Amino acid sequence: MKVLQISKFGEITDSLFINEVNKPTIQSTDILVEVKAASINPIDKSTVLGNMQNILPISLPHTIAYDVSGIVVEKGEEVTNFEIGDLIYSRVPQEQMGTIAEFVAITNSAVSKKPGNISFEEASGIPLAGLTAMQSLEYAGIKENDKILIHAGSGGVGSFAIQYAKAKGAYVYTTTSTSNVDWVKELGADRVIDYKTEDYKSIVKDADIVFDTLGKNYTLEAFEVIKKRGKVVSVVGPIDEEIAKMIGMADYKLPEDLAKLIEDKEATYKFIFMHPNGEHLNTIKTLIEDDKIKPIIDTVYPFEKSIEAFTHLESGRAKGKIVIKIN
Amino acid sequence: MKELIKKIRNSISLSQEAEECLYTISREKVISKGEILICEGQTVKKTFFVTDGCLRSFCTDNNGKEHTLQFAIKDWWISDFIAIYNNELATLTVESITDCKVIEFNAKELDEIYTLYPEFESFQRNNLERHVVSLHKRILNQLQLTAPERYDLFLKQYPEIEQYTPNYHIASYLGITQQSLSRIRVERAKK
Structure with a gap:
């Protein structure tokens, strides 16, 4: 079967190539999926550059990408929640990475039936960004009337988070650049802040939650805009001590400036490690079918042009998801 | 089952023997919301008479999007009739969109009963007529x-379906996007 693989770590155009490999075999808890569409995320670019080798090492060559939609064509003997022919979507676990392929094996607990009202291409753009946003906001305990600041509202995670927060009844502030203000407003954000002309710190006050998708100074500044005992959840800032312990860094301490800000505001800070989860995807499926969340696609590339899709991702100019149509 | 017998008695005179025969070939079933009764690509042997709740039949296009063909509420029949009459594999999926009660028939046995008891013929013809009228109206x-x-x-x-049906089922039945359906509803609410 045809796949897109990383041959070496480095620049996109030097490192990716189309290869022919054997169809994957399945374990008893896996399903085999005939891939219809796959989408790519910033983490895939980091993987190609070799930046993920310290945390999630892979051996080369390796098929790339995590997001997928397709049709179940085989199932392991322990799989009871899916049938052959089911239409599914998933963010595959790390050890099953490689969705830009004609087939992929996925453990059934990471899979959900796909929303019936959207296409395969649209569905493939949801899992990673959707799970990241949902798990972050749920960790923060988002509820009706909470005030939340979501950074980078036009990004894959940000645009999903805005819609999720609105579905939960929260008041949403978001930041974006001038050219994106209009369509981000259409996602339902209550106050869209054009960071090129406005200072978000003078607009957002006493937020219950800040969802940090930018990192660096933005992580620290979050504590200026949250209320006392507010919550900052981050997918790019420093890892927290609980996560550090989990990945075997027992002596890890939060950076001092961050620790002080947390103490001063009696706040909670949490780094969110997205984890694949079929049940969460099923919740997202219902929200999409109820029209509470819309998938946002920038471009769909045919499989033969998948390397072009990665250079588009690298440009950082996509408004919504970049999808590769496989079959 | 009593509902169906009553319905049949309203249109034909039903002998005791024929009524008993109906019982022997039918099975009352309670269906939970979201259950699939007929699955696209499989052989179809069953047809269902709805006594409570709501089901729908739909097909899925090559792009993975669903298109609703029919809703079936109380007193309606539902199945993949293309598959049954043409002896083909199912092109439709039938699923319950609420908890339901249905009477399940083996389509072949039901067909045989029409031969055994000719009085059923007119009942069956009424059903088909109603079905054809409904389909023609839908196309027009x-x-x-x-x-x-x-x-x-x-x-x-x-009238009641809106309360328990996800918007996208209604939109796909009407052949419009969910966004258009929302706009129509807002317009209606203003009137």
């Missing part, structure tokens, strides 16, 4: 009415 409405007009008709035909 699709061809000549605007989306808001189709929505109004839908509400008349299935």
